Amino acid sequence: MGRGTPGHAQPTRRSAAASGEGDAARVDGRVRRSRDRVLTTAFELLSESGVGGFTVDEVVRRSGVAKTTIYRHWPSREALVIDAASRISAEQEVPDTGSLEGDVTAILANLGHLLGTARWSSVVPSIVDVAERDPEFAGIHGKIQRGHAAPLREVIERAVGRGLISAAADPSSMVSALIGPLYYRRWFSREPIDDQFVKTIARNVISSQRATDAPGRDTRA
């Protein structure tokens, strides 16, 4: 495996690398596209049927990607379900409106909107159900939940740092008190999540933790 003489090594290696990168990029592109198609299809199927109705055969049928290719990337049905389910990540900007109440209200309003419209909100219950019996699913479920909670946690911790709420405030309890009521309405009581509800939840949770020397609710920016 000669690599050329030292004098020519550099350009030779460079052009080989460039050509190799081109090939690799093309292969990577194809692999990535088929991987993406499988994941997108798998996620759609999950949305329609839940984990219980999910089969690799149906992913093959819908995606047109060969079963052998699918099993090369995901060793089992469970692995594919978990990977597809991990797309359930309500990516969301962390707002900075100048007040904690404004930030929390913005995050909850967005979450409430997603709960009412995003397809993943139909998938979540089947993840919760499987997580009840399967530790691996419980792990991915926990990851999804931490993802949903991350922006809230960030604005709460920032507010503690700014002295807007009590340093004794427990961010975990506040996150539960903020997200819980929305989840309850979406998946349990099946009541609407309207702006008024979101505002009430945000205001009450925050006012209960407000530092005594911080601005009151009517003086916020």
Added chain:
Amino acid sequence: MGRGTPGHAQPTRRSAAASGEGDAARVDGRVRRSRDRVLTTAFELLSESGVGGFTVDEVVRRSGVAKTTIYRHWPSREALVIDAASRISAEQEVPDTGSLEGDVTAILANLGHLLGTARWSSVVPSIVDVAERDPEFAGIHGKIQRGHAAPLREVIERAVGRGLISAAADPSSMVSALIGPLYYRRWFSREPIDDQFVKTIARNVISSQRATDAPGRDTRA
């Protein structure tokens, strides 16, 4: 269909009725016992396998009740699942501790305990999942949820009547704000539901709705 002469009608009818009631009671007793056995078995099976793993054959195997008998009472697998699932009713006394915070804390502490220990808490996610796709299940799910919420709603409405919280308080929002955080920890974030958490949730939700002329949190009974 002679009913006897007026003079004898009364005793004759009474003894016939008594004898008929005896037979009917015996039959009813047998029917009720086999019905109960089927429902208990079905509920156990739901707890273990969720709705997805529930089969009438397995109920037959475990209960020893004939499949024909089961189908005489429940026309379909779905009907039996729904009936068994409706046993998920956290029957609970409505406390009257003398303060809304005391009442709510007692109810939430009991609910938190049940969420951590009762077998139905493993069944609920599969009901939520099926309800996502099946209107009949959505109906039973709603009924179960209203059952869980009823004691809270009652103590809140009583407190409004007694002037302890604002007449403008929205009991539905308060119920969501009280139950939601517990459900969130049980089925989503999988964090512990301890006494401190329950007390914090109860205190914060109630203090946000306290009537301005009502006793403060430190003067309650």
